Amino acid sequence: MQATPSPAKAEDQLSLVVFSGDLxxxxxxxxxxxxxxxxxxxxxxxxxFWATAALRAPKKKSKGKKLIEKMFGFMxxxxxxxxxxxxxxxxxxxxxxxxxxxxxxxxxxxxEMFATAAELGIQINICEMSMKLMGFKREEMIDYPxxxxxxxxxxxxxxxxxxxxxxx
Amino acid sequence: xxxxxxxxxxxxxxxxxxxVACPGPLLAAKKAMGDLESGELMEVYxxxxxxxxxxxxxxxxxxxxxxxxxxxxSYFSVFLTKA
Numbered sequence: 001m002q003a004t005p006s007p008a009k010a011e012d013q014l015s016l017v018v019f020s021g022d023l024x025x026x027x028x029x030x031x032x033x034x035x036x037x038x039x040x041x042x043x044x045x046x047x048x049f050w051a052t053a054a055l056r057a058p059k060k061k062s063k064g065k066k067l068i069e070k071m072f073g074f075m076x077x078x079x080x081x082x083x084x085x086x087x088x089x090x091x092x093x094x095x096x097x098x099x100x101x102x103x104x105x106x107x108x109x110x111x112e113m114f115a116t117a118a119e120l121g122i123q124i125n126i127c128e129m130s131m132k133l134m135g136f137k138r139e140e141m142i143d144y145p146x147x148x149x150x151x152x153x154x155x156x157x158x159x160x161x162x163x164x165x166x167x168x
Numbered sequence: 169x170x171x172x173x174x175x176x177x178x179x180x181x182x183x184x185x186x187x188v189a190c191p192g193p194l195l196a197a198k199k200a201m202g203d204l205e206s207g208e209l210m211e212v213y214x215x216x217x218x219x220x221x222x223x224x225x226x227x228x229x230x231x232x233x234x235x236x237x238x239x240x241x242s243y244f245s246v247f248l249t250k251a
Binding site for chain 1: 187188189190191192194195197198226229230
């Protein structure tokens with residue numbers, strides 16, 4: 001008799017695609033990620049397209065960029081403090097107001113959430129293709145312990161082993 | 169358990185999460201679990217209403233026993249014992 005291979009079992013893992021570069025959506029992604037860590041789940045965040053701009057370090061620079069890459073770099077938010085809201089942005093007033101309300105309501109700021117995520121061992125994977133499209137280089141991204149640049153196969157391999165997969 | 173019964177309990181670990189919003193209280197409870205032995209009682213202070221619904225759900229998944237909550241003046245306490 002032939003032994004049938006047992007089907008792969010989804011692990012207690014959360015794999016989340018962070019696509020949006022909006023402040024509110026990245027906040028939602030980080031809250032879910034940190035919450036999942038409290039459930040002892042391993043968390044993988046796959047940052048792609050507009051979300052990659054959130055991972056730029058405001059003070060880091062990278063040399064040897066082409067004109068179009070420089071233009072993208074100039075147009076896109078330089079880091080998580082510069083992100084805009086998906087609604088009610090009002091030329092920057094919206095983001096400033098929501099940050100004020102968050103502080104008053106004791107909601108952690110985005111940089112605080114990234115620090116917590118780092119402490120919890122939450123994995124951040126940055127889509128290499130998106131980095132190329134936006135003209136971002138690895139050396140201009142934030143310092144974060146569990147962070148790597150990779151491709152869609154990494155997300156798929158993680159997602160295949162995850163009980164929860166989300167796209168934000 | 170009733171609120172009065174809960175208030176009489178002596179927690180081994182008190183977690184004050186009144187200064188943090190979601191997911192702060194959950195994370196604070198999770199971190200403090202490491203300081204407890206199985207069966208020991210934890211009391212979580214929170215002023216985040218969602219915590220009353222969230223902690224029982226979290227206990228259900230993690231195997232901890234949720235005992236209930238008791239209201240105080242400007243916050244409430246959630247009681248649970250470690251799995």
